[in-house]
Amino acid sequence: MTDPTLDLGPQTRIVARLAEAVTDERLADGTPCPQYAVRNMLGHLLGLTVAFRDAGRKKLGVTTDTSPEAALPDIGPGWREELPKVLDELAEVWRDPAAWTGMTRAGGVDLPGAVAGAVVTDELVIHGWDLARATGRPYTPDPAALEAAHAFLLAAVEEPGRGGGIFGPVVPVPPGAPLLDRTIGLSGRAPDWTRPV
Secondary structure, rough: OOOOOOOOHHHHHHHHHHHOOOOOOOOOOOOOOOOEEEHHHHHHHHHHHHHHHHHHHOEEEEEEOOOOOOOOOOOOOHHHHHHHHHHHHHHOOOOOOOHOOOOOEEEOEEHHHHHHHHHHHHHHHHHHHHHHHOOOOOOOOOOOHHHHHHHHHHHHHHHOOOOOOOOOOOOOOOOOHHHHHHHHHHHOOOOOOOOOO
C-alpha cells in the first residue's frame, strides 16, 4: 500500500499548473475519458480533491458520501481560484500520518485511510495525464506518486476476480515501456492517445 510518508504536494502542484494553463477555448475539448470534456475532467478533479481532503480529515458527509457516478462533473465560475486552493489543502491534510490510519469514506465507499491515500494518489497521477493529453501539455508526474500509482493499479489488476483495470480493460504496453506508459496502460488508457485536431 502507499507509503504514509508520501507527500502529495509535488503531484498536486503539477495538477494545479496543468489546470492553470487551460484556456477557456479548451474547456469543451475531448479527453482520454470519452464521457468527459476538459471542463468535466476539471470538475471531477475538483470534486475528488474535496472528497479526499475531507476523507483525510475523517470529516464525513455529503462530500465523502457522493458517488463520482452520481452526475456528470462540471466546473463553476470560480474553479480557477478554487481548484489550486483545495489541491493545496489536500496535500496538507495527507501530510498528517493520521490521515493514513483508521477508516474513512470517499465516493460513498468505506475504506482504510491507507487505501484512500493510495486511491487519491492514483487519481492525481492518472487524471493529471488525462488533462495534459487533452490540452497538449507536457506531463512529468512526481516520481514517488507515479511509483505509488503504478503499484496500486498493478495490485488491482492482479486481484482475483477483478478481470481488468479499475478504469477499464488494461491496455497492453511493451514490458520495456516507460513507467508512466505502463501505469497509463494499467488504468485502461492507450498511452499514445492524442487529442483530435
